[in-house]
Amino acid sequence: xxxxxxxxxxxxxxxxxxxxxxxxxxxxxxxxxxxxxxxxxxxxxxxxxxxxxxxxxxxxxxxxxxxxxxxxxxxxxxxxxxxxxxxxxxxxxxxxxxxxxxxxxx
Amino acid sequence: xxxxxxxxxxxxxxxxxxxxxxxxxxxxxxxxxxxxxxxxxxxxxxxxxxxxxxxxxxxxxxxxxxxxxxxxxxxxxxxxxxxxxxxxxxxxxxxxxxxxxxxxxxxxxxxxxxxxxxxxxxxxxxxxxxxxxxxxxxxxxxxxxxxxxxxxxxxxxxxxxxxxxxxxxxxxxxxxxxxxxxxxxxxxxxxxxxxxxxxxxxxxxxxxxxxxxxxxxxxxxxxxxxxxxxxxxxxxxxxxxxxxxxxxxxxxxxxxxxxxxxxxxxxxxxxxxxxxxxxxxxxxxxxxxxxxxxxxxxxxxxxxxxxxxxxxxxxxxxxxxxxxxxxxxxxxxxxxxxxxxxxxxxxxxxxxxxxxxxxxxxxxxxxxxxxxxxxxxxxxxxxxxxxxxxxxxxxxxxxxxxxxxxxxxxxxxxxxxxxxxxxxxxxxxxxxxxxxxxxxxxxxxxxxxxxxxxxxxxxxxxxxxxxxxxxxxxxx
Numbered sequence: 001x002x003x004x005x006x007x008x009x010x011x012x013x014x015x016x017x018x019x020x021x022x023x024x025x026x027x028x029x030x031x032x033x034x035x036x037x038x039x040x041x042x043x044x045x046x047x048x049x050x051x052x053x054x055x056x057x058x059x060x061x062x063x064x065x066x067x068x069x070x071x072x073x074x075x076x077x078x079x080x081x082x083x084x085x086x087x088x089x090x091x092x093x094x095x096x097x098x099x100x101x102x103x104x105x106x
Numbered sequence: 107x108x109x110x111x112x113x114x115x116x117x118x119x120x121x122x123x124x125x126x127x128x129x130x131x132x133x134x135x136x137x138x139x140x141x142x143x144x145x146x147x148x149x150x151x152x153x154x155x156x157x158x159x160x161x162x163x164x165x166x167x168x169x170x171x172x173x174x175x176x177x178x179x180x181x182x183x184x185x186x187x188x189x190x191x192x193x194x195x196x197x198x199x200x201x202x203x204x205x206x207x208x209x210x211x212x213x214x215x216x217x218x219x220x221x222x223x224x225x226x227x228x229x230x231x232x233x234x235x236x237x238x239x240x241x242x243x244x245x246x247x248x249x250x251x252x253x254x255x256x257x258x259x260x261x262x263x264x265x266x267x268x269x270x271x272x273x274x275x276x277x278x279x280x281x282x283x284x285x286x287x288x289x290x291x292x293x294x295x296x297x298x299x300x301x302x303x304x305x306x307x308x309x310x311x312x313x314x315x316x317x318x319x320x321x322x323x324x325x326x327x328x329x330x331x332x333x334x335x336x337x338x339x340x341x342x343x344x345x346x347x348x349x350x351x352x353x354x355x356x357x358x359x360x361x362x363x364x365x366x367x368x369x370x371x372x373x374x375x376x377x378x379x380x381x382x383x384x385x386x387x388x389x390x391x392x393x394x395x396x397x398x399x400x401x402x403x404x405x406x407x408x409x410x411x412x413x414x415x416x417x418x419x420x421x422x423x424x425x426x427x428x429x430x431x432x433x434x435x436x437x438x439x440x441x442x443x444x445x446x447x448x449x450x451x452x453x454x455x456x457x458x459x460x461x462x463x464x465x466x467x468x469x470x471x472x473x474x475x476x477x478x479x480x481x482x483x484x485x486x487x488x489x490x491x492x493x494x495x496x497x498x499x500x501x502x503x504x505x506x507x508x509x510x511x512x513x514x515x516x517x518x519x520x521x522x523x524x525x526x527x528x529x530x531x532x533x534x535x536x537x538x539x540x541x542x543x544x545x546x547x548x549x550x551x552x553x554x555x556x557x558x559x560x561x562x563x564x565x566x567x568x569x570x571x572x573x574x575x576x577x578x579x580x581x582x
Contacts, residue, residue: 005288005308020277027270040273047280054284058291067230071280074237078276081244082269088248088262101263104335 005057012053019046033086033096040082044075108172111147111182111221115140115214122211130207137210138193144217145186148179171227171294177366178224180431181351181359184438185220187562188350189213191442191555195449196343198551200250208249209343216242216347220355223363228294229286229316232363233279236323236356240272243344243352250341264339267332271322275329278319285312295367302368302375313375316364324357326416327386330409334393337405342449345401349408350442354434358415362434365419366427376506380420384514386413391521395528400448400458403529404441410522411437411484414499417515421502429498436491436566440480443559447477450548450556451533460532462541467534469545472553474534476560481526483563486519491566494574 023046026039048071055064086096093100118140122133196209219242222235247265286293289308290301301309318329325333333353337345369375390410397403411433418430450473451466452458467474483492496519503512547553566573 009288036270040270043273043277047277047284050281050284051287054287058287060287060291063293064287067283070230070234074234074241074276077241078237078269078273081241085244085248085262085265085269089266092262101266103263104260104338 009053009057012050012057016046016050016053019049022046031098033089033098033101036098037079037082037086041075041079044071048072048075108174108225111144111174111225112172112218114143115217115221119211119214122207122214131203133207133210134193134197137214138190140214141186141189141193141217143186144189144221145183148183148186172222172225173227174225177359177363177427177431180435181220181224181355184435185217185224185351185355187559188347188438188442189217191446191559192343192347192350194551194555195346195446198549199342199449199453205250209246212242212246212249213347216246216352220351223355223360226363227296227367229279229283229298230293232360233276233283236279236360237272237276239352239356240268240323243348244269244272246344246347247336247340250344260335260339261341264332264336268336271329271332275319275322278315278322282312282315282319285309285315295364298368310375313369314378317361317375317378320357320361320364321382322357323353324361324412324416325353325409326357326382326412327389327409330386330390333409334402334405337408337445338399338401342445342452346442346445346449349404349445350438353408354412354438358412358434361416362419362427362430376420378420379416380508380511383413383415383417383420384511386410386416387514387518388413388521391518391525395521395525397525398459398461400451400460400529400533401445403460403525404444404448407484407522407525408437408441410518411441413518414496414515417511418499418502420506420511421499421508422505425498425505426502429495429502432498433492433495436483436495436563439559439562439566440484440492443476443480443556443563444484446552446556446559447473447480450552453552454545454548455542460529463533463539464542465534465536465538466542466545468538469542470534470547472547472557476556477534478530479560479563481530483567485523485526487523489567489570491563491570493567494570 019042023039023042026042027036030036048068051064051067051071055061089100090096118136122136125132192213193210196206200206200209216239219235219239222238223232226232226235244265247268248261250261283293285308286298286301289306289312290297302313322329337349340348365379387410390406390413394403394406394410397406415430415433418426418433420426448458451470454470455463455466479490483490486493486496496515500512500515503515
């Protein structure tokens, strides 16, 4: 089964790509752990958006809805764990600098 | 029947947390029992495939289809054995009762994920279970304070790298799922297989993205950066569990599943697998050669061996999957044993730096002997189990006329032997350093699992023709 991809897809896709690049930039251009977490969130949001678009264009809205809700739940759990790890870093080093994550090498 | 494998560990977690605080010491044993059942269930699924109608109501509760086949049985058997070993190691090495309780719980949660990975039939559920396993593991790495003092500094660092790369992998996989929705209209393995049969550019982009996601999860070169740090930072039983089954199930087994149920033979996807596999083998082996921390060397050795499995998948399809499955099993057994040995050494010596060791073999003969068995098996010396799976991998490549890659597989075996011999020499051979003159053999609680695993390696190696007949007779 193949689905004709309408022209509007590329509009959505551009937005998705922009959001993705935004998230990546946010992660790479900072030394602050919390900002990296925010970047991760933007990345996940872009993908969530893309799933909705994919569901809409392929006519599988119900499926996409189930997927997106599951993704959001997983995302929340990941955020909690990441925030916990950041808290651990902060308690140990009293700073949020990513340099603290580079003691192991080789 | 299949859904019970998800429900039982889950209910066990619920029950454990309802127990009064005094009874929590039993958690390790409850968890141990569940893992034992898991290992036993692998054989039930394998030999009779009960999917009795009494459980159909369960299927209606879960919104997705599960199906157990030989590959699932393999993953479940590995998960059961490795999990039991990890729990035995935890019993000795984790000092705090609370930590033991958390460990037992999180192993069960990870087990839900692993069972799911073993049995799912669509890409999205695969992603969900990979994520369940990963999240349980993130917490496992960070939740312990036991072990060397220097490690306390590193747990967050190891977990951080693992989490960040995991999220990137999730993004890749979810994007791929979106592309599959667009190109195939559905995300079940069957729909994906049909879509791959009539290749369009979108489908291949989607497949490549999903494979990249799994490469990250499995720690394959060029995405191997997180693996050694996470293994080294993790407490001893967690390293055993991660190296033995978590990384394998969520990266390599998922790959095995996707290749076996969505890709046919002679597709361009094979080239990706061959190149990444060969690269991983070589880079991993040379990185292992340069390590002086024992766990770090074992971690890079894991990277290298995962490369063999991926390389096998790029070979002749049926033989390749059989070889990959066998190497999966052998490596799960041997590598979890080696990490358990490392735990014993750390427990007795208080360090994992191999440059400080030497001549430990005379003081810890059982640990030395079992380590020798596991290292030689992974290096592929006959008649140990690892020899047969490597032989099958080379044969699978030979059948597919990939002679160059077969040569890489054979030559890299020599590097494997080299770094493991260097490990043996630096840790066990030679004159005992006066500093270690009073070191004793590890406690029986740590020796029982490693001896059992070494016996499995030897038995499977010697009885391999019989084991192969059982596997083939089962229609693998």
